[in-house]
Amino acid sequence: MSLRHALLGLLVDRTASGYDLLKLFDTSLANVWPATQSQIYAELNKLADTGLITIAAEGPRGRKQYALTDDGLAELRRWLTETEPQRNVRSEVLLRVFFLGVVSREQAQSYLADLATRFATEENALRELENAVEWDESDLSLYGRIALEYGLRFNTMRREWAEWAADQVK
Amino acid sequence: MSLRHALLGLLVDRTASGYDLLKLFDTSLANVWPATQSQIYAELNKLADTGLITIAAEGPRGRKQYALTDDGLAELRRWLTETEPQRNVRSEVLLRVFFLGVVSREQAQSYLADLATRFATEENALRELENAVEWDESDLSLYGRIALEYGLRFNTMRREWAEWAADQVK
DNA sequence: ACTCTACATTCCAACATTGACATGTCGCGA
DNA sequence: TCGCGACATGTCAATGTTGGAATGTAGAGT
Known part of the structure; x- marks a missing residue:
């Protein structure tokens, strides 16, 4: 655990x-x-x-x-x-995308557009958090910065993907 | 559920x-x-x-x-x-990065370099899967393609991040 | 004095998840 | 025909996770 x-x-x-x-x-x-x-x-x-x-x-x-x-x-x-890290990729958002074929194209489009907006909001919040944090030179903050960078990249990737996806369904 | x-x-x-x-x-x-x-x-x-x-x-x-x-x-x-998708971001890999400060710099470097290799392997596997799949024009394959694209972008992002991270700790 | 918010811990029922064990069928190749 | 691997389902105990209820303290503002 x-x-x-x-x-x-x-x-x-x-x-x-x-x-x-x-x-x-x-x-x-x-x-x-x-x-x-x-x-x-x-x-x-x-x-x-x-x-x-x-x-x-x-x-x-x-x-x-x-x-x-x-x-x-x-x-x-x-x-x-x-010990080996277990990679545990569980994404309800993505699971839903798999099955969007069962709803209307309008509803699918709406879902993907909504994701794009949501991810953009989260990305902005994370950027503000990053700007607010003061970094010092200790190792701890180095790894914290690395982890935060992951979060930022992840959010950016999701937003770009959702925008692209919404465009595909238009 | x-x-x-x-x-x-x-x-x-x-x-x-x-x-x-x-x-x-x-x-x-x-x-x-x-x-x-x-x-x-x-x-x-x-x-x-x-x-x-x-x-x-x-x-x-x-x-x-x-x-x-x-x-x-x-x-x-x-x-x-x-219903609203619940976003459930749980990453043991990232949790470990947060706490890498408690091991030696060599061990942290080795961990991040290992991640970069692992992610690169997964990315290649996913690319091969994408190339192997034949797409038709039905909506189902459209959403399947969109979901697969997410996976590919996610893997690429992780690999690039891990490479960057390993470089930071050198 | 009153009340609200933040601080602080405990307990519980319900549900989700894992991993192992048990049982059995079916077709194929040595 | 013997055994193996793929097919196929069921069950259990242990553990992880969620969400809510109960209980209480301490300080700040009205």
């Missing part, structure tokens, strides 16, 4: 509460590995059970600080270097 | 056995919506329970022919025109 390793990765250079991690998932990892609140808290407790993170409670209830252990960092490194 | 609608879509212009459908998933839908054998047979029985497909058994055991009903086609059309 990648959620486990995503949490370990986020805890590498900071300790955080579950809520902090949830925000990080909603912002930086939203387009990479989305996760819900239920999943995150459940997984954090499992990670603590196996000793990959520690939980420091500040009182009987309320905020808890989650921190990576040496075992946790080792597990993250092991995952990155010794 | 998209699996349900993927099955309906595959049954639009043919009847098929579960095994046929499994093969179709492994070939044409592998890079769009992967599914396992267990999932497919279970879902086919559920679809028959709700009247969206019919099952014609050729004997007490052995092959069964699954066929779309009018309700099934209507449900497929409804899904295509009245």
